[in-house]
Amino acid sequence: xxxxxxxxxxxxxxxxxxxxxxxxxxxxxxxxxxxxxxxxxxxxxxxxxxxxxxxxxxxxxxxxxxxxxxxxxxxxxxxxxxxxxxxxxxxxxxxxxxxxxxxxxxxxxxxxxxxxxxxxxxxxxxxxxxxxxxxxxxxxxxxxxxxxxxxxxxxxxxxxxxxxxxxxxxxxxxxxxxxxxxxxxxxx
Amino acid sequence: xxxxxxxxxxxxxxxxxxxxxxxxxxxxxxxxxxxxxxxxxxxxxxxxxxxxxxxxxxxxxxxxxxxxxxxxxxxxxxxxxxxxxxxxxxxxxxxxxxxxxxxxxxxxxxxxxxxxxxxxxxxxxxxxxxxxxxxxxxxxxxxxxxxxxxxxxxxxxxxxxxxxxxxxxxxxxxxxxxxxxxxxxxxxxxxxxxxxxxxxxxxxxxxxxxxxxxxxxxxxxxxxxxxxxxxxxxxxxxxxxxxxxxxxxxxxxxxxxxxxxxxxxxxxxxxxxxxxxxxxxxxxxxxxxxxxxxxxxxxxxxxxxxxxxxxxxxxxxxxxxxxxxxxxxxxxxxxxxxxxxxxxxxxxxxxxxxxxxxxxxxxxxxxxxxxxxxxxxxxxxxxxxxxxxxxxxxxxxxxxxxxxxxxxxxxxxxxxxxxxxxxxxxxxxxxxxxx
Numbered sequence: 001x002x003x004x005x006x007x008x009x010x011x012x013x014x015x016x017x018x019x020x021x022x023x024x025x026x027x028x029x030x031x032x033x034x035x036x037x038x039x040x041x042x043x044x045x046x047x048x049x050x051x052x053x054x055x056x057x058x059x060x061x062x063x064x065x066x067x068x069x070x071x072x073x074x075x076x077x078x079x080x081x082x083x084x085x086x087x088x089x090x091x092x093x094x095x096x097x098x099x100x101x102x103x104x105x106x107x108x109x110x111x112x113x114x115x116x117x118x119x120x121x122x123x124x125x126x127x128x129x130x131x132x133x134x135x136x137x138x139x140x141x142x143x144x145x146x147x148x149x150x151x152x153x154x155x156x157x158x159x160x161x162x163x164x165x166x167x168x169x170x171x172x173x174x175x176x177x178x179x180x181x182x183x184x185x186x187x188x
Numbered sequence: 189x190x191x192x193x194x195x196x197x198x199x200x201x202x203x204x205x206x207x208x209x210x211x212x213x214x215x216x217x218x219x220x221x222x223x224x225x226x227x228x229x230x231x232x233x234x235x236x237x238x239x240x241x242x243x244x245x246x247x248x249x250x251x252x253x254x255x256x257x258x259x260x261x262x263x264x265x266x267x268x269x270x271x272x273x274x275x276x277x278x279x280x281x282x283x284x285x286x287x288x289x290x291x292x293x294x295x296x297x298x299x300x301x302x303x304x305x306x307x308x309x310x311x312x313x314x315x316x317x318x319x320x321x322x323x324x325x326x327x328x329x330x331x332x333x334x335x336x337x338x339x340x341x342x343x344x345x346x347x348x349x350x351x352x353x354x355x356x357x358x359x360x361x362x363x364x365x366x367x368x369x370x371x372x373x374x375x376x377x378x379x380x381x382x383x384x385x386x387x388x389x390x391x392x393x394x395x396x397x398x399x400x401x402x403x404x405x406x407x408x409x410x411x412x413x414x415x416x417x418x419x420x421x422x423x424x425x426x427x428x429x430x431x432x433x434x435x436x437x438x439x440x441x442x443x444x445x446x447x448x449x450x451x452x453x454x455x456x457x458x459x460x461x462x463x464x465x466x467x468x469x470x471x472x473x474x475x476x477x478x479x480x481x482x483x484x485x486x487x488x489x490x491x492x493x494x495x496x497x498x499x500x501x502x503x504x505x506x507x508x509x510x511x512x513x514x515x516x517x518x519x520x521x522x523x524x525x526x527x528x529x530x531x532x533x534x535x536x537x538x539x540x541x542x543x544x545x546x547x548x549x550x551x552x553x554x555x556x557x558x559x560x561x562x563x564x565x566x567x568x569x570x571x572x573x574x575x576x577x578x579x580x581x582x583x584x585x586x587x588x589x590x591x592x593x594x595x596x597x598x599x600x601x602x603x604x605x606x607x608x609x610x611x612x613x614x615x616x617x618x619x620x621x622x623x
Contacts, residue, residue: 005469005531005591005592006525006531006532006591007532008466008527008529008530008531008532009482009484009527009529009532010529011529028231029231048482048484048527048529050576101576102482102575102576102577103576104484104485104575104576124485125484125485125571125575127571127572127573127574127575127576128572129576129577132603132606133576133577133578135606136578136602136603136606137482139606139609139610139613140529142613143609143613144529146613146616146617149620150620174617174620177613177617178614178617181610181613181614181617182614184606184610185607185610
């Protein structure tokens, strides 16, 4: 079997992503991959999100550094793309807003002086997609999130870490999933 | 030894119980004398010896490239031969060894006469991968002792014990029993030792999956739609996926009462139900499996490519590495990374399927290159149009050194029934216990 396994792209809603603040390393090696553990137990090294790009702003002082906001039924993701993500930065700056976009990217966390953790996404790619793809994503994200909430009682080290750290309120996330699904029904 | 090292050494010997303490000490001192920081040196030693711990293994769970193995098994097939090693003829034996968990090919690099039926304890053997299978190697550092005969199931029990669903059959199985329905069947004439023989080829299916099969004996009354039960069929690899081989020593019967089976012809031959990609990655190869996910990346080598007219290899600047300078021909393909949230796999689409997924013909794509004067233009355009898209794919998967790959036979857009699925998920939410 192949030794290298590509990191899977997790489907996580904006609200849950925003409420995440637990980073951890798998292994002790300097090059071990970093993960963000979310309140429902997603172990995220890569994200796949589809949502509506509502605004972009150049916040760079010298070189271009773009901040985009991508909205889903539960909240919004912050996307940061600079000189090391030239293709993504180009799409962010050139595409008309609002637009449905699919983003593959890595999670990033930043701790403020007050000690709050802010999560954002560093995109590997951004592409413009249609509304059906966006609706399918909401459905898939709901399915994955629901599966994760239902697995929170499992006796696994990472799950234990999650429950200990966040003391996850299942009801809170069940409601988030329900809200997301309900929004799909309303668009019909 | 430096006293400061004692706690580190302690820690290492505790972590590596079965490794000689002096060995660890020497290794650590050596690394330190080469100016490796102590923490890094410890990690290096842990990595080096962690897999080297001697522990008993079941044959069914053997993995390639492990060493220091201890296994108990019974010889169920053996052949003696001589091989030429550095100009010398060396007698070796090879065959099959098995226990109640599985069977495995082995090679014995020692001149020792073993017989079919021998029950053995083998210490310090190692495994390699040979023709897609894990192979046990018994070398001059291995130790072989005989076990009492009743400590292991008999040869007959072992070859008939392995009852599995098709999905679970893998290269690590040598003999297998199962019950399945024939969904495809062909007759083919082959030449075996200058004699014409008719072999039967086809596809078997059950509720878990499909596998190709070959029979070297005529199967009276077997046809498409018939359910067969077989014992002691031989598992081989065919184009990277396991295949079932039926020969004279396989016992096979047609099952007439099919009411209580968990599958019917319709359900078993239907491959449209997608499997989580994670489940495919646990397997070395799978036959006609369906997946659905998002294209999250396109690998380079997608787009318009040039092939050698003789060997079909992909070539650059009309230079084939086997046939020198040639007049290549154009082809189009897509190598997409499909991810469904459980895992990711490379999906390879041929020209026909690429045209469907990309939405432009190869000739239109060639025009893009003509107009932009850039070889990468098609690749760039594909990325723009395809990344993020949902795609359903059916084909054969394999898991090799190149990473998990699925060669597509058919593609589709997993669209519809969004409303149904929303409804089903909301139903699931109603059922949960809030709180």
